[in-house]
Amino acid sequence: MLPMVPQNVKALMQKTLNAMRSDTQFSSRKGQMVMFAEVAKTIFGEYQQPDQPHRALVVxxxxxxxxxxxxxxxxxxSAIKLKKHVVVATANVALQQQIIQHDLPRLRKAGLHFEQAFVAGRGRYLCRRDAEAFVHDQDSADLLSDEHTQQRSQQAQQRVAQLIQLFDANQWNGLKDDFPGKANLDTGWWQQVNANRDTCSKQNCAYYHDCAFFRARQDVRDAQVIVTNHAMLYADMLQAEADMRLLPPAERTILVIDEAHHVRDTFRSALAAALDFEQLAHIDRYHGRYVNHLQSLVNGADLNVVNIDEVAQTLRNDFKALAQHASLISDLAHGYLESEPTQRIFRFEQGRLPSALHMLISEHMLPTLEAIEQAIGKVLGKVTEAKTKTISEDSRLQNYFGALRNLHGSLTQAIEACALLRAEINPKQGIARWLVKRSDQRSDISLNATPIQVGRQFEREIITPTFATILTSATLQSLGNFKRFSEQLCLYQKDGVQFLVVASPFDYQQAEIITFKSLPEPQFSQEAKHTQSILRRFGKDLDSHRGALMLFASRRQMEAFCAALPAPLKADALIQYTSTRDNLIRTHKKRIDTGQRSILIGCQSFSEGLDLPGEYLTWVGIAKLPFADVNCPIAAAESEFVAALGLHPFALIALPDASRRLIQSVGRLMRSQSCHGQVVIYDSRLQTKGYGKQLLDALPPMRQRTVS
Incomplete structure (x- = not known):
């Protein structure tokens, strides 16, 4: 007999729901009631057969x-009854804030008793000890500062002193994400004052009991509900050392992954690696100083833990060899990049590096990096074991330790990149490998690698060990089904995964989709003609609409369109990249509130997370179908991988992905019960190509009209 949701859990849910209904701002919805039941049934295993590994629901x-x-x-x-933790992972900060500041307090107000916490990676917390050392460091200009990195200037020291003042006054919790004006903390010096496990002296630190990170970790231990982001979730669950994890053990976790349409890409990013030649050039420029810091650290603390002079000489030789290897690899890389001078990306077909490049990385670069990393790591480890307290009380030694800690981290990243770059390609997974030239600086290139098919690893590392998993988003289907999402993450009904669609309650008949038969097709060769055809119709199509959004698949076409806009329309336009997204949205709303017309113009990122209900948005224009960028090396590698299996990349990848993105773009119009208006799609392929009907049939049930 399969387990059932206990009566006391149902009663607790009903009691909480009744209390929320007393709030006039809350309205329960039919679909929400279905979701309540199905999530609870999944967690208690009503759908899981004895031979099925997963207790999971995709919604x-x-x-x-x-x-x-x-x-x-x-x-x-359910967690209260089962004595489990709920971990909610989202892809963006806005949703995290909504959950923490609005949704969870509403549930507590309704009588549901639980503690909550937000968790970020250790590096997002202030280290009070290192911040103090940074402020009082009198030798900052001599510690690894150059034109490419943030200098320890007097201005930076003053800024950190302000952080300390706010933290000590309990006006800031030390978490980077919670700092007012947090963008100001995205600087080079933050890496010198953030918490780091390699330099953490734990209970031996004078600030241990006031540490932002350890406070947060205690909050997580005490919390029944924990909110985090996708990247932190993966980093924590993939962490090999259990005692270094922040989140509760997977077997005690009810995991909710919101914005799950991002999961494949965010998990793939967690497994990706890049060999950065600018970083290697920096190490080469300052390797002498690094060696001196290592000697000063050991000798200054009077530590007889290693023959430091012998280690220093070996390191100097290894650093010299590293520079030679990097130079040879860089020369080869530039040769490939220069073979396509109009491109800043060179992709290696089938992910296979040329033999000369593979040999340099495997037999020369990787062993040298490992030798340097092991030598420095060994010394740092012995120093920490022997004289942690001595170092924590000496700001100069802390700075040496911090600089070497950062070097050790850079070396570790480079080793991981080399390992993925030289790895044998699994025919069931595939690896994308490519070069990127970021600027005209010779060293400003990187050699990148990422697995292509990551579903099996996601299923094995994230889903299988977790007690129960809910994956949800507003848009998970493509072409009217879950097939693409299911295959991307290897989540199948035969393994116990359930799939559910909770329909929108909005009246989509208040909206209309307009398509065209005779516009020029938007291929690159006639992009200018296609842009002109949109411009000829644009003003008339807007008609009496005041709140508008025009979406483009490429920045190139968007900029050409904006440059040719008639002056009256250009005056009303708010264009992506001319200001921050938040500023553009605020200005847009102010214009609409004062009776003006406002036209937001942007690329694909504006098709997601843009919430402009009612009169703020009654018209959406879509320049072309959002197929993946053919220049994206990962997308190209995935298509190549699928084709090599004898399958059809367009049908299996390009079309389903375009369907999901198109649904998101169209969905910008309907954000509330009062929404209405038009979606105008300037891509005639919806009417002239066989796949057009598939895409149109998968869109929200708006009225559809075709213009000749």
């Missing part, structure tokens, strides 16, 4: 369905 909670409360209430009520 497409369409716009307005109330999916956030739809998973929070049953997950928390």
């Amino acid at each position: 497409e909670g369409q716009t307005g369905a109330g999916k956030t409360l739809g998973y929070l209430l049953p997950a928390i009520a």
Whole structure:
């Protein structure tokens, strides 16, 4: 007999829901009720057969369905009964803030009792000890500062002193994400004052009991509900050392992954690596100083833990060899890049590096990096074991330790990149490998690698060990089904995974989709003609609409369009990249509030997370179908990989992915019950190509009209 949701859990959910209904701002929705039940059933294993490894649910909670409360209430009520933790991972800060500041407090107000916490990576927390050392460092100009990195200037020291003042006054919790004006903390010096496990002296630190990181870790231990982001979730669950993890053990976790349409890409990013030649050039320029710091650290603390002079001489030789290897690899890399002078990317077909490049990385670069990393890591480890307290009380030694800590981290990253670059290609997974030239500086290039098919590893490392998993987003289907999402992450019904669609409650008949038969097709060869055809119609198509959004698949076409806009329309335009997204949206709303017309113009990123209900947006224009960029090395490698298996990349990859992106773009129009208007798609392929009907049939159920 399969388990059932206990009656006391149902009662707790009902009691909480009744209390929320007393709030006039809350309205329960039919789809939300379905989600409450299905999430709870999944967590308690009603759908899991004895031979199935997963207790998991994939939910497409369409716009307005109330999916956030739809998973929070049953997950928390179930966790209380089962004595588990709920971990909610999202892809963006805005949703994290909504959950922490709005949704969870609402549930607590309704009588659901739980503690909550937000968790970020250790490096996002202030280290009070290192910040103090940074402020009082009188030798900052001599510590690895150059034109390419943030200098330890007097201005930076003053800024850090302000952070300390706010932290000590309990006006800031030490988390980078929670700092007012946090963009100001995205600087080079933050790496010198953030928490780091390699230099952490734990209980021996004078600030241990006031440490931002250890406070946060205690909050996580005490919390029943933990909010984090995708990247942190993966980093924690992939961490080999269990005692270095922040999140609760997977077997005690009810995991909710929101914005799950990003999962494949964010997990792939967690497994990717890059060999950065600018970073290697920096190490070469300052390797002498690094060696001196290592000697000063050992001798200055009077530590007889290693023959430091012998280590220093070996390191000097290894650094010299590293520079030679990097130079040879860089010369080869530039040869490939210069073979396509109009491109800043060179992709290696089938992910295979040329033999000369593979040999240099495997037999020369990697062994040398490992020798340097092991030597420095060994010394740092012995120093920490022997005289942690001595170092923590000497700002100069702390700075040496911090500089070497950063070097050790850079070496570790380079080793990971070399390992992935030289790895034998698994025919069931594939690896994309490519070069990127970021600027005209000779050293400003990187050699990149990422696995192509990551579903099996995601299923094995994230889903399988977790007690129960809910994956949800407003858009998970492509072409009307979950097939693409399922295959990307290797999540199948035969393994116990359930799939659910919670429909939007909005009246889509208040909106209309307009398509065209005779516009020029938007291939690159006639992009200018296609742009002109949009411009000829644009003003008339806007008609009486005041709140508008025009979406482009490429920045190139967007800029050409904006440059040719008639003056009256250009005056009303708010164009992506001319200001921050938040500023553009604020200005747009102010214009609409004062009766003006406002036209937001942007690329693909504006098709997601843009919430402009009612009169703020009644018209959406889409220049062309959002197929993947053919210049994207990962997308190209995936298509090549699928083709090598004898399958059809367009049908299996390009079309389903374009379908999901098009649904997201169209979905910008309907954000509330009061929304209405038009979506105008300037791509005639919807009417002239066989796949057009598939794409149109998968769109929200708006009225559709075709113009000749």
